[in-house]
Amino acid sequence: MNAPLHQWDVVKVRINPADRDEHPAIVISPEELCANLHKAKVNVLYGTTRRPASAAAPHDVTLNGADGLEQMTNFDCSYIYTIERAKISRHLGSVAAERRRQIGRKLIATFRLPM
Numbered sequence: 001m002n003a004p005l006h007q008w009d010v011v012k013v014r015i016n017p018a019d020r021d022e023h024p025a026i027v028i029s030p031e032e033l034c035a036n037l038h039k040a041k042v043n044v045l046y047g048t049t050r051r052p053a054s055a056a057a058p059h060d061v062t063l064n065g066a067d068g069l070e071q072m073t074n075f076d077c078s079y080i081y082t083i084e085r086a087k088i089s090r091h092l093g094s095v096a097a098e099r100r101r102q103i104g105r106k107l108i109a110t111f112r113l114p115m
Contacts, residue, residue, distance in 0.1 A: 005034040005042060008095040010068045011088045015046055015081050023047055024073055025088075026063075026095055026103070028080065041082050045103070047073040059110045061102050068093015077106040 005011075005027055012022045025044035033039050047063070050072040056062050059078040063069055069092060095103065108115065 003091065004037075005029075005085065005088070006094070007031045007034055008100055009034075010063070010092040010095060011044070012090045012092060013044065013083055013088050015044075015083060015087075022089055024063075024069055024075075024092055025081070025083070026075055028103075037085075040085055042085055044081050044083055045075045045077060046079070046081055047075040050074045059106065061099065061106050063095065063099055066096050067099060075103070077103060078110050 007027055007030060009027045011025055011027060013025045014022045015025070024047040026047070027034060027042055027044055029042040029044075034042060047069075050056065050062055056074050057076070060074040060076055062072055062074050064072045107113070
């Protein structure tokens with residue numbers, strides 16, 4: 001994807017080459033890194049579709065249509081992926097303000113970062 005990226009964009013990407021389908025991901029790299037097209041890689045949180053009978057794990061945050069997704073999707077805040085910008089196929093939306101705060105709190109709690 002050659003379009004400009006922004007922190008909190010929800011995008012489609014295939015992180016694992018063995019995956020059949022692309023999955024949504026949230027760009028969490030800082031804005032200045034996203035804006036620099038010479039930086040080939042960005043950091044993301046990877047998402048998977050939330051099954052109706054399943055609950056979110058303690059380290060997950062669930063996003064939905066308000067964030068540009070067609071289905072409820074869990075994003076794992078316990079692992080940060082570094083991906084090549086070129087592997088992003090399309091932009092889906094942007095994470096809503098309240099969900100941004102939830103993700104921030106979840107990252108702090110999961111990684112036990114000092115406040």
